[in-house]
Amino acid sequence: MASKAQPAAPPVRRKTTGRQRNSMHDGFLRHKNFRWMKIATVLSITCLVSYFLVDVQPRHNGGSWYGYTLGTIGALLIVWLTCLGMRKRAITPGGWSLKAWTSAHVYLGLSLIVIGTLHTGFQLGWNVHTLAWSLMMIVIISGIVGIYFYATLPDNLSNNRADSDGAVTERMMIEQLRSLDRQLHDAAQPLDPGQAALVQASLEQDPFDGNFFQRIGNSYGGCETRKAMAELRRLRAYQPRMGDDPLDKVDGLLQRKESTLARLRKHLQIKAMLQVWLYVHVPMTFALLAALSAHIFSVFFYW
Amino acid sequence: MMFIVRQVALKADGSEIVRQTEVAGEELFIGRNASNGVHLPDLAVNPVHARVERRGGELFITSQSQQPFDIDGRSVESTKIDIARGAELRFGGHIIAVGAEGDAVTLTVRRIEAVSDSAEDKDEAAIYSLKGLLPGKRMSAWGFALLVLIACLAWPVYTWSSYKDLAYKEKVSRPAGFHADGLWSSGKMSQAHKTLKDDCQACHVDAFVSVRDNACMTCHEKDAGPHAPMTRQLTARGDPTGFAAFTRFVATSFNKPAGRCVECHTEHEGAGAMQPTQQRFCAECHDGMDTRLTNTKLDNAADFGNAHPQFQPAVLVRPLVGDDSKAPRKRISLDKRPRENNGLKFPHDLHLAKTGGVAQMGRRLSAKYDFGDALECSDCHEADKNNVGFVAVDMEKSCAMCHSLAFDKIGGTYRTLRHGEPEQVKADLRAFYRSTPPARPINLGSLARQRPGVVNSRRTAADYARAVNFRGGRADQAIRQVFSRGGACYDCHVVVPPSSSGALDFRIAPVAQTSRYLQKGWFTHDAHDKEECTSCHLAETSKDATDLLLPGIKNCRTCHVGETGESLIKVKKPVESTCAMCHDYHADKGAPWLLREQDKKKKRPEITAAMAHPGGAGARLRR
Secondary structure (H helix, E strand, O other): OHHHHOOOOOOOEOOOEOOEOOEOOOOOOOOOOOHHHHHHHHHHHHHHHHHHHOOOOOOOOOOOHHHHHHHHHHHHHHHHHHOHHHHOOOOOOOOOOHHHHHHHHHHHHHHHHHHHHHHHOOOOOOOHHHHHHHHHHHHHHHHHHHHHHHHHHHHHHHHHHEEOOEEOOHHHHHHHHHHHHHHHHHHOOOOOHHHHHHHHHHHHOOOOOOOHHHHHHOOOOOOHHHHHHHHHHHHHHOOOOOOOOHHHHHHHHHHHHHHHHHHHHHHHHHHHHHHHHHHHHHHHHHHHHHHHHHHHHHHHHOO | OEEEEEEEEEOOOOOEEEEEEEEEOOEEEEEOOOOOOEEOOOOOOOOOOEEEEEEOOEEEEEEOOOOOEEEOOEEEOEEEEEOOOOEEEEEOOEEEEEEEEOOEEEEEEEEOOOOOHHHOOOOHHHHOOOEOOEOOHHHHHHHHHHHHHHHHHHHHHHHHHHOHHHOOOOOOOOOOOOOHHHHHOOOOOOHHHHHHOOOHHHOOOOOOOOOOHHHHHHHHOOOOOOOOOHHHHHHHHOOOOHHHHHHHHHHHHOOOOOOOHHHHOOOOOOOOOOOOOOHHHHHHHHOOHHHHOOOOOOOOOOEOOOEOOOOOOEEEOOOOOOOOOOOOEEEOOHHHOOOOOOOEOOOHHHHHOOOOHHHHHHHHHHHHHOOOOOOOHHHHOEEOOOOOOEEOOOOOOOHHHOOOOEEEEEOOEEEEOOOOOHHHHHHHHHHHHHHOOOOOOOOOOOOOOOOOOHHHHHHHHHHHHHHHHHHHHHHHHHHHHHHOOOOHHHHHEOEEOOOOOOOOOOEEOOOOOOOOOOOOOOOOOHHHOOOOHHHOOOHHHOOOOOOOOOOOHHHHOOOEOOOOHHHOOOOOOOEOOOHHHOOOOOOOOOOOHHHHHHHHHOOOOOOOHHHHOOOHHHHHOOO
8 A cells, every 4th residue: 555655755855056955854744745644534534434324233343244344454454554663674775765654654553543443333342352452542542652752752852962062962971971970989089988978879870770660750769969969968068168178079060960860861761752652562563463363263263 | 018009000992000109117008098008099998998017927907997898708897818828808999909029018909890880881772772671572572462362362262172062952051151262252142142151152163164053943943933945035035236246245255155044133232132123134035026936925025004915814715614623714815805704694783883773782781781872892802811812702601691592481590592502402492392381271171261162171172182292393393493594593603404304403504703814914902902993893884794804904004104104105193114013034923023022121921922812723713
């Protein structure tokens, strides 16, 4: 199906004059002026209207000729949609546009909500058939979440990385931390053992530590850097101010480390959100393929 | 005495730089402070962590705070080292190798831990992803898929194979409770089959073979009578055309033959009663059936309102004779105005007339029988127990209210002729004439009222003697009278004349009271009890008992419009009537499925075949 949609893409670049180039980025959602959205909408509306026009007795179900038709379309669609996983790994030259394929994947996947649900005839129960439908819905909903994240998060990602000196790369984030850690280590040398232990704890903590929920929620209760900063400030509050206090320097460094960590963690959170839906989408797709096979097999077995 | 301290540092390219300092004296301190002999820039080390003292060939190392250190992997606060043998000390992230070089003690200091965790090598591709935080995609994909295949595919197939031997056995079923193939059930079973919910294999017998009729017939041999031979049914249905032909082709290619029970009786459509047969299923064959099934005796029918043949009651084609065990009946269309000689003479018009002798007699007897101003149908006709039809009219109960068979009165008691037993009637009449003398003339043997003269008294005596003598012979005359025109039997019955003139073997022709004329469809009076009898049965104008008082289809259509038939006759209160209101595919003599289901809902007894016309065929014939 998708191959039909792959004629040589019309130029997305506008005419170039001089050295300046105009480029219009055309995301997979608005690919070819929403071509696949239109196709999927027509498909869904066709199914919806025919559902009400076709008189199936005693009531709509997956076992009528109409139900079998919807089921066949749905199953073929599911198999084709799964193929995106293979397609995206195959780097093909020429007009085979992965973007078109992805666009079709998204919109035809959404139309499966209509096709699959009408196929059930709204007869749901505790059985393999409804299991397949539920898994399909889970896959689609996780896909919707993924699209939502893809549409909204990349902006946050770049905003978070933006700096007065330009964007900070992932490598630079680690290097900043390393540098701060080295400086902290040096600056903390004059401290007494108790204070030194606080700084040491901050140094020894893995900045990438934390479980999945901490990462996706960006909430790190046991952050040693924050703890060290707070504790050292508390200690210093009762000490007379003398010039050239090593704690001043340590405090400044800890503060910088904390803000670096905050940016890193925000970065990790956004990246986790960009990835997490796939951890549902992909395994559930395979569970769905298994349930779909069992569903079809069972229908023919108890024909 | 001297300590040689060697600080080993790593260059970026991995090679080592060694800085050596020498500390004279017998003792030396290890700590983070730069003033110590061994300076360890390590936050895990105290400013002054330990003191090292040399006494001869031994080193005594003592912690200066309560902070311990490691020697050869053990954590201690003080220790003694044989310089010649050496040892390895550890303070925080540093190790110090103790050795001897000539007279001097060497302390080789090496940093073994990175300054901070972040300084360690990191796999950037991994740390910025969710790797390690969630179960891998590949792993869980295979895991879930395998789980689903085992639970929803392998297990049910295993269950099926372990109960395969129970197929086609009515009394045997799988043990109740959960079976894995229940996971395949696409919906609840209907009311009638709900006990089969755990026994998938009662119907799904063979793998990859659609449900066949023999599975249904395991239990339904008795109640699912065949409608017609399947070959005739398929012929009557004809070959599908257009889209139907396509779906039939697909169904056949997927091993789903046409004409199976389950085509109409779909299951797994949710709990509840089965729906009555839809009109279009009937019309599929019966609409224009004669063009396909050319030798059929049935007329075409598609809708009660506009495409249904006239009723064809099963009418007696001749009066019964002798001991006819079976009434000779034939279905004749009401359009042909069939008549039926049931062996009785009964003018309905006379009996229902508002004026005249019958009405007058009724009024006279109304104190006794509650007749009212004139007779009504219900005075003689009594509904059966379920108010479906009527029980046969009973002469003793109904006719005898007026039509007395009394012939003698002894004291205050009337003697009556025995109804239904002609021989007994003859015997009783003979006995009457034998045992009773003729009326004795009042002038016989007495002086009273006697005409003068002997002659007259002798004549009287002679007359009486002759009367007495011929008294018995009078019985024959009486018998002849009662069976002949004007006699009690002849008034109502067809009398079979004697075999020869002068003989007295009069017989009464058998009487048939038909309790059900329309045997192929269902009708109940109960549903029509708001109607007057005479609005359908034209009894008031019927002069003869041979009139068949059945209403025709036109009459029914004044209310019953069929499924689509309202266009034919506009009626005030249309009653939409599909085929299923009167007919069933698996018809028996009882009420059709549609009405039985209605009765069930109203908690009324369902009219089964046995209840419909109590007593069966025998009761329909009363002599």
